[in-house]
Amino acid sequence: MRIGCHLSVSKGFDAAAEAALTIGANTFQFFTRNPRGGAARNIGEAEMVKWNRLCREYDIAPVAGHLPYTVNMAAPADRTYEFARMVVREDLRRMEAVGAGFLVIHPGSHAGSGRTEGLKRIISCLEEALVDFGGSPVMLLETMAGQGSEIGMLADLKEIMAALGWPAGLGACIDSCHLTAAGYDFLRREEVARLIDDLEATVGMERVKAIHLNDSKFAPGSRRDRHELIGKGYLGKEGVLNLITHSALAGLPWLLETPVEDYRQYGLEIALIRSWLAEAMR
Numbered sequence: 428m429r430i431g432c433h434l435s436v437s438k439g440f441d442a443a444a445e446a447a448l449t450i451g452a453n454t455f456q457f458f459t460r461n462p463r464g465g466a467a468r469n470i471g472e473a474e475m476v477k478w479n480r481l482c483r484e485y486d487i488a489p490v491a492g493h494l495p496y497t498v499n500m501a502a503p504a505d506r507t508y509e510f511a512r513m514v515v516r517e518d519l520r521r522m523e524a525v526g527a528g529f530l531v532i533h534p535g536s537h538a539g540s541g542r543t544e545g546l547k548r549i550i551s552c553l554e555e556a557l558v559d560f561g562g563s564p565v566m567l568l569e570t571m572a573g574q575g576s577e578i579g580m581l582a583d584l585k586e587i588m589a590a591l592g593w594p595a596g597l598g599a600c601i602d603s604c605h606l607t608a609a610g611y612d613f614l615r616r617e618e619v620a621r622l623i624d625d626l627e628a629t630v631g632m633e634r635v636k637a638i639h640l641n642d643s644k645f646a647p648g649s650r651r652d653r654h655e656l657i658g659k660g661y662l663g664k665e666g667v668l669n670l671i672t673h674s675a676l677a678g679l680p681w682l683l684e685t686p687v688e689d690y691r692q693y694g695l696e697i698a699l700i701r702s703w704l705a706e707a708m709r
């Protein structure tokens with residue numbers, strides 16, 4: 428099982444690889460730049476060499492960059508939109524440089540301008556970013572909870588991909604908390620099957636490249652995006668097991684973004700999930 432969590436790279440990618448090893452993670456996600464401001468960190472040559480070596484040695488793959496939440500490709504305000512255009516282009520290249528397989532992005536919020544306007548902006552932003560990018564990182568649009576003016580239901584993702592002609596460099600990242608908020612009840616196995624059917628009918632399973640594994644503070648259909656610690660929310664052990672044991676999902680990288688106080692707490696969650704899985708497999 429490929430399982431890991433969100434880790435900070437503020438002390439270096441090599442330090443993040445060491446942290447991953449300590450907590451039993453063999454994949455992880457990091458913010459591509461400061462989650463609030465948006466400033467990017469420079470990565471030195473020596474750090475890169477060490478980072479690449481550690482990933483091989485510790486069998487860490489894939490690694491995913493996550494764009495900061497301030498990046499809004501659907502923003503009606505020009506300044507916010509221009510910032511998104513610049514950051515998306517730049518960070519795709521930065522992910523190539525650090526060997527990250529994926530760049531995860533929240534599609535955006537239309538902030539009152541309407542879904543159609545929002546989608547239009549997202550599509551043109553992505554078109555521009557992907558058209559002359561021949562690198563290997565795949566940009567992953569994340570499924571959202573459907574809060575407020577958020578764009579990111581499966582139908583939205585399908586519309587974006589179709590408008591762009593289904594580029595190879597574009598995929599999807601699903602999130603167990605967001606999907607719960609959007610109405611899937613993973614305490615029932617048939618709801619996982621319904622999700623797979625919906626994924627097939629929209630983006631296609633082959634485009635789903637990663638899963639954020641989070642418990643949800645609220646019950647299905649709340650449209651509220653509130654992550655909970657593993658086993659402490661609506662999904663509990665049963666919901667998590669229903670997801671991680673489904674054959675269509677099992678091979679994907681599982682990334683925790685739970686509200687831990689310290690990254691070492693992720694280690695306890697990873698161990699707990701592995702023990703649940705081992706128990707279920709017996």
Ligand SMILES: [Zn+2]
Nearest residue numbers: 493531533569
């Ligand atoms: Zn996200």
